[in-house]
Amino acid sequence: MITEYSAEELKSLLDKLMAEYEKCKALNLKLDMSRGKPSPIQLNINNDLLGEIDSYITENGADTRNYGLLDGIPEMKRLFSELLDIEQDKIIIGGNSSLNLMYDNFMRLYVFGTQGNTPWGRLDNYKFLCPCPGYDRHFAVSEEFGAEMINVPMTENGPDMDVVEKLVAEDPTIKGIWCVPLHSNPLGVCYSDETVERLASMKTAAPDFRIFWDNAYGVHHIYEDVELADIFKAAEKYGNEDRIYYFFSTSKITFPGAGVSMVASSKANIAEIKKHMTIQTIGHDKINQIRHVQYFKTAENLKAHMKKHAASLRPKFDIVLNTLDKELKDTGLATWNPVKGGYFVAVDTYPGCAKATVAMAKEAGVVMTGAGATYPYKKDPEDKNIRIAPSYPSEEELQQAMNLFCLCVKITGIKKLLEEK
Amino acid sequence: MITEYSAEELKSLLDKLMAEYEKCKALNLKLDMSRGKPSPIQLNINNDLLGEIDSYITENGADTRNYGLLDGIPEMKRLFSELLDIEQDKIIIGGNSSLNLMYDNFMRLYVFGTQGNTPWGRLDNYKFLCPCPGYDRHFAVSEEFGAEMINVPMTENGPDMDVVEKLVAEDPTIKGIWCVPLHSNPLGVCYSDETVERLASMKTAAPDFRIFWDNAYGVHHIYEDVELADIFKAAEKYGNEDRIYYFFSTSKITFPGAGVSMVASSKANIAEIKKHMTIQTIGHDKINQIRHVQYFKTAENLKAHMKKHAASLRPKFDIVLNTLDKELKDTGLATWNPVKGGYFVAVDTYPGCAKATVAMAKEAGVVMTGAGATYPYKKDPEDKNIRIAPSYPSEEELQQAMNLFCLCVKITGIKKLLEEK
Numbered sequence: 001m002i003t004e005y006s007a008e009e010l011k012s013l014l015d016k017l018m019a020e021y022e023k024c025k026a027l028n029l030k031l032d033m034s035r036g037k038p039s040p041i042q043l044n045i046n047n048d049l050l051g052e053i054d055s056y057i058t059e060n061g062a063d064t065r066n067y068g069l070l071d072g073i074p075e076m077k078r079l080f081s082e083l084l085d086i087e088q089d090k091i092i093i094g095g096n097s098s099l100n101l102m103y104d105n106f107m108r109l110y111v112f113g114t115q116g117n118t119p120w121g122r123l124d125n126y127k128f129l130c131p132c133p134g135y136d137r138h139f140a141v142s143e144e145f146g147a148e149m150i151n152v153p154m155t156e157n158g159p160d161m162d163v164v165e166k167l168v169a170e171d172p173t174i175k176g177i178w179c180v181p182l183h184s185n186p187l188g189v190c191y192s193d194e195t196v197e198r199l200a201s202m203k204t205a206a207p208d209f210r211i212f213w214d215n216a217y218g219v220h221h222i223y224e225d226v227e228l229a230d231i232f233k234a235a236e237k238y239g240n241e242d243r244i245y246y247f248f249s250t251s252k253i254t255f256p257g258a259g260v261s262m263v264a265s266s267k268a269n270i271a272e273i274k275k276h277m278t279i280q281t282i283g284h285d286k287i288n289q290i291r292h293v294q295y296f297k298t299a300e301n302l303k304a305h306m307k308k309h310a311a312s313l314r315p316k317f318d319i320v321l322n323t324l325d326k327e328l329k330d331t332g333l334a335t336w337n338p339v340k341g342g343y344f345v346a347v348d349t350y351p352g353c354a355k356a357t358v359a360m361a362k363e364a365g366v367v368m369t370g371a372g373a374t375y376p377y378k379k380d381p382e383d384k385n386i387r388i389a390p391s392y393p394s395e396e397e398l399q400q401a402m403n404l405f406c407l408c409v410k411i412t413g414i415k416k417l418l419e420e421k
Numbered sequence: 422m423i424t425e426y427s428a429e430e431l432k433s434l435l436d437k438l439m440a441e442y443e444k445c446k447a448l449n450l451k452l453d454m455s456r457g458k459p460s461p462i463q464l465n466i467n468n469d470l471l472g473e474i475d476s477y478i479t480e481n482g483a484d485t486r487n488y489g490l491l492d493g494i495p496e497m498k499r500l501f502s503e504l505l506d507i508e509q510d511k512i513i514i515g516g517n518s519s520l521n522l523m524y525d526n527f528m529r530l531y532v533f534g535t536q537g538n539t540p541w542g543r544l545d546n547y548k549f550l551c552p553c554p555g556y557d558r559h560f561a562v563s564e565e566f567g568a569e570m571i572n573v574p575m576t577e578n579g580p581d582m583d584v585v586e587k588l589v590a591e592d593p594t595i596k597g598i599w600c601v602p603l604h605s606n607p608l609g610v611c612y613s614d615e616t617v618e619r620l621a622s623m624k625t626a627a628p629d630f631r632i633f634w635d636n637a638y639g640v641h642h643i644y645e646d647v648e649l650a651d652i653f654k655a656a657e658k659y660g661n662e663d664r665i666y667y668f669f670s671t672s673k674i675t676f677p678g679a680g681v682s683m684v685a686s687s688k689a690n691i692a693e694i695k696k697h698m699t700i701q702t703i704g705h706d707k708i709n710q711i712r713h714v715q716y717f718k719t720a721e722n723l724k725a726h727m728k729k730h731a732a733s734l735r736p737k738f739d740i741v742l743n744t745l746d747k748e749l750k751d752t753g754l755a756t757w758n759p760v761k762g763g764y765f766v767a768v769d770t771y772p773g774c775a776k777a778t779v780a781m782a783k784e785a786g787v788v789m790t791g792a793g794a795t796y797p798y799k800k801d802p803e804d805k806n807i808r809i810a811p812s813y814p815s816e817e818e819l820q821q822a823m824n825l826f827c828l829c830v831k832i833t834g835i836k837k838l839l840e841e842k
Contacts, residue, residue, distance in 0.1 A: 066464060095706065096706045111531070258706045281521040
């Protein structure tokens, strides 16, 4: 444990590591581990989607080239329905961005309110629960609409439900929570059945408390297939079916730049969304929907397809996890999460070292996600969480980047230990 | 002039026309002249867009399959830039629905305000000018966000600018105006250079007065190419460059179900939009953008392509206009607008007869756009305006539908005349 070293020992190790760091800098690296985006090799898996379309007529005889079918073509709804086990009439098909569906959904709650409740934007103040570390773009949406964001700690089973239940039971101005229930960004946490049940059943002081269920990595298993409990079924059991907005997209199944997204909710909520949607848009790209359906045909094929992505991602996650193990295990300077799928590994540095680590890595040509980005207002209270996104770089690049990253974690940790002596 | 007939003459003619109408009803027609949607034949013109894509890499080396390029690929911006003579850096590319861009734009003004002004949603009340007859979906957007809509009469040169100038100069709660500057829906009016200049230059009591410039039919000429004055240049001359939001899409150039849309504005407004857009979405479908660019290559080709649509639409507009001429000219029971392009012909019936006419047509199997739809709150103050959309039915169907329509106009007009005797 480096944390148990004497000042002498720390100084001596620091000198050695700094020399290594200077050598690394001389390599003039230009590497990027900041973004959860698929690699060109993953994208190539889908190139048949760029080919000719078979037919532009839907199974109910509609022409996907023309106006109509505001909420999506039936076969696209069915594909998502079978894949995620959600009734078809609870589904609305979106464009290529599920983030856009979340933003629009948040906006409607803010401007119009839901099921007769006061619009959130008409309240003096309101709050939103943000399990963290989490996804920066979620937090940005709630910040955009003026919600006060409340940090909720994460456990290995999801948000700390004791904290969540207490907060929502007492405070009617708490209006919702962000959830990434499988392979969460960035922790890779998969919500346990108990967590899902408690989220669906808990008593909330706000009648319009809403769960933004962003199942972004719902079929994105890498090391292990994980089953997610059915939140709709659980919510219905407790009469809370209006509580759930379920989001999904093919961004990391087919193409981030040209996928198909989905929002699902109770029938009452879907009717409400459609009422506004019919004013907002003529409906989303239906040719791209039929293109996706013709490409996958069945949910089974889509799941099989995800094995190809997993095979492409697994060696990269191996590099990240093995390098962390080799360089940082038992140093006392870092911990990280176990990973079963998704796009990220989250590392906790020695407290107070995340910003410095990211800055050092950047100086040597390795771009990481900004420290703090995984917390509301970009404020990591302990300045320790760093998100690693292994998907985009090549394996060779990734190995170089990880070597440097671990070096930076050690150097900044040792510097902090010396400060504390 | 039927309007000058005696009661006797009217009754006799009515008997004759009612007999004709009963015969028509017996035909069990099922025809639709309600929606401005392209016919399958027009859509077939674009079927090459359903084929394989040439390359997914943009001219600046970006991969359209992946994340990135929030505001669109450069070559798509250039295509619109050349087509509409708008600087490229004033352009943001949207998804397949320009209506969606208008809605989102309105929402931002309502929720966040623009350039430091109070958000419209925070005002006690605010108003929006609606030149009418106009487009029902425009009015629906302003109604959705609680604007009080004010009818503005249309002239053959655009909105009555004497009325507009007076209103906006006096009332700081008037925040904007809807404009369809070419081949307007439903009148087919093309704004004169003077109208454009006056809109761009007029003094407005509201510093955040905004023109929603929906140039939906900007290259959709049928009988005659019409030039539109450059509203950006005019606005800049008077220091009003932030006043203009310019919308456009390929919905009626390629596919309504899978086109590409655009919003253009001043650099300050574009920066403001992007600030929110980066929170709202990962950006719109870029493969569809590059697909469109590869299909058209140049603005000149796109304009040439529009001649094919015109050739397909012209015989249908001929049928509408010739039948109106033959059946209703000099009856005193209807007037209609001259048409140079676009998707509609607007007919004014004898006052108080629009609803009855549409109902009669429907009873005989011909669906028209609902009477009143062309006015805010669906309230046509004189109950006389009816929108005809000739594009979708076949020529044969259209002729049948127009015969019946003219019959209904005459019958309801005569009934009204008899009431007034």
